[in-house]
Amino acid sequence: MPNKRxxxxxxxxxxxxxxVGQWFIWAYAPIEETMGxxxxxxxxxxPLAWWALVxxxxxxxxxxxxxxxxxxASDILxxxxxxxxxxxxxxxxxxxxxxxxxxxxxxxxxxxRLTTTLIMWFVYAGYLVLRGSSAGGGMGGERRAMVxxxxxxxxxxxxxxxxxxxxxxxxxxxxxxASQGGGLExxxxxxxxxxxxxxxxxxxxxxxxxxxxxxAEERAQAMLQGREG
Amino acid sequence: MNGYLVAANAAVxxxxxxxxxxxVLRGRAVERRLKQLEMLRERND
Numbered sequence: 677m678p679n680k681r682x683x684x685x686x687x688x689x690x691x692x693x694x695x696v697g698q699w700f701i702w703a704y705a706p707i708e709e710t711m712g713x714x715x716x717x718x719x720x721x722x723p724l725a726w727w728a729l730v731x732x733x734x735x736x737x738x739x740x741x742x743x744x745x746x747x748x749a750s751d752i753l754x755x756x757x758x759x760x761x762x763x764x765x766x767x768x769x770x771x772x773x774x775x776x777x778x779x780x781x782x783x784x785x786x787x788x789r790l791t792t793t794l795i796m797w798f799v800y801a802g803y804l805v806l807r808g809s810s811a812g813g814g815m816g817g818e819r820r821a822m823v824x825x826x827x828x829x830x831x832x833x834x835x836x837x838x839x840x841x842x843x844x845x846x847x848x849x850x851x852x853x854a855s856q857g858g859g860l861e862x863x864x865x866x867x868x869x870x871x872x873x874x875x876x877x878x879x880x881x882x883x884x885x886x887x888x889x890x891x892a893e894e895r896a897q898a899m900l901q902g903r904e905g
Numbered sequence: 906m907n908g909y910l911v912a913a914n915a916a917v918x919x920x921x922x923x924x925x926x927x928x929v930l931r932g933r934a935v936e937r938r939l940k941q942l943e944m945l946r947e948r949n950d
Binding site: 713714720763767771774892893899 | 932
């Protein structure tokens with residue numbers, strides 16, 4: 677892996693930060709009066725959703741760069757970020773659904789925030805399927821990368837909708853960042869911020885790991901084709 | 906301990922750990938393949 681020297685300390689820092697984040701969740705943050713312990717799901721749910729949106733922004737930027745420069749690295753970075761974004765947004769949907777069952781007594785409701793997030797998840801899952809299509813003898817590498825880059829740009833249209841959905845439409849989903857203080861006590865805000873940072877370090881570690889893997893796979897593929905050709 | 910809280914934490918941490926482990930294992934496999942290909946290329950040159 678090309679990033680080995682950076683990855684090991686970064687992974688250790690991420691694990692340490694996540695451990696600190698857990699201490700903040702379980703020992704520092706007060707138990708919310710109305711919901712009780714279930715509210716603590718929020719401290720992992722929000723960072724997952726936040727970094728999923730950041731992942732899709734990376735897909736958007738890397739896709740534009742690929743369209744402008746035809747750089748293979750941008751294509752690989754877009755794929756790595758999309759994979760991570762689908763995982764994180766999927767986990768945000770699952771943790772949110774469990775929270776919804778405890779708070780609203782339903783696993784799912786067609787609320788604007790939930791619906792736009794689900795659409796976003798399906799769009800990027802489709803993007804990943806398209807990326808994998810060349811493996812089965814479908815589109816060639818160059819053409820596949822171009823089509824994926826276009827989809828990576830277009831798919832981003834849904835991301836601002838997800839972010840602003842709870843403010844634009846009547847939504848039962850809390851818009852914590854929209855309201856001043858979000859109804860959270862200072863200790864709760866500290867816990868949110870520490871966990872956002874901790875998940876950010878984990879996100880960066882996983883993104884670099886996936887990007888390095890993509891580069892190595894591309895190199896192996898090029899060597900195989902060179903030997904066969 | 907609240908069952909919903911345990912379920913959400915278990916799902917999230919298990920999935921993240923599984924993904925991280927998968928990436929590391931795939932990385933090692935690709936590294937091995939790259940070394941083999943380089944050895945083959947050197948032998949052919």
